[in-house]
Amino acid sequence: MKIHRLAGRGYASNCYLVESDGHAIVIDPSLSLSDAQRAIDGEWPTVDLIILTHAHFDHMLYLTEWRRETGAPLAMHEMEVHALSDPMKNAFSLFLGRNDVFAPPEMLLRDGSTVKVGKEVLRVMATPGHTVGSICLFGEGCVFTGDTVFTDGDYGRTDLWSGDSHALFESIRALTACQHEGRMYPGHGPDGDFRTEMRCFMR
Numbered sequence: 274m275k276i277h278r279l280a281g282r283g284y285a286s287n288c289y290l291v292e293s294d295g296h297a298i299v300i301d302p303s304l305s306l307s308d309a310q311r312a313i314d315g316e317w318p319t320v321d322l323i324i325l326t327h328a329h330f331d332h333m334l335y336l337t338e339w340r341r342e343t344g345a346p347l348a349m350h351e352m353e354v355h356a357l358s359d360p361m362k363n364a365f366s367l368f369l370g371r372n373d374v375f376a377p378p379e380m381l382l383r384d385g386s387t388v389k390v391g392k393e394v395l396r397v398m399a400t401p402g403h404t405v406g407s408i409c410l411f412g413e414g415c416v417f418t419g420d421t422v423f424t425d426g427d428y429g430r431t432d433l434w435s436g437d438s439h440a441l442f443e444s445i446r447a448l449t450a451c452q453h454e455g456r457m458y459p460g461h462g463p464d465g466d467f468r469t470e471m472r473c474f475m476r
């Protein structure tokens with residue numbers, strides 16, 4: 274598995290291209306397809322699936338373009354779907370003064386769902402708190418944490434739509450209990466070693 278971290282536009286949300294065997298999943302399409310293609314050396318993979326870690330504007334700035342240009346289906350947590358059609362919930366209106374809405378996803382995810390990319394599998398862990406349908410994705414040697422947790426003991430805000438600080442605390446506690454080895458790839462900022470980063474929360 275090859276992981277490309279691509280810096281998104283505006284708000285510096287990370288977009289990840291997870292590649293295996295000529296196929297790829299894009300996580301949080303926050304930069305344009307052409308910018309992503311420019312950033313990748315070598316052959317551009319077939320994009321099989323687009324996943325949102327959650328439905329906030331800064332993680333889906335180019336979602337419509339990616340769906341249209343790649344034809345790839347969208348997958349997201351079932352509790353997060355209604356944010357696609359509501360600019361208040363997806364925060365486009367609050368941050369950008371725009372009323373962007375999106376077509377419903379082709380695939381619904383829930384805790385324990387798995388998705389395939391090439392020879393690899395990503396497993397969904399529901400981690401509500403930053404939003405009600407926030408997820409983390411676990412793969413061989415990697416965890417994508419969206420805006421649930423970042424490196425250096427930082428975590429997602431809970432003052433936007435469906436944010437819940439108690440739920441976030443419980444999600445972080447569940448993450449600290451994960452015996453998973455590998456890199457942590459958050460929705461913002463640099464990546465880090467997952468176990469080391471989660472120890473920041475155990476004090």
Ligand SMILES: [Zn+2]
Pocket residue numbers: 327329403420429
């Ligand atoms: Zn967010």
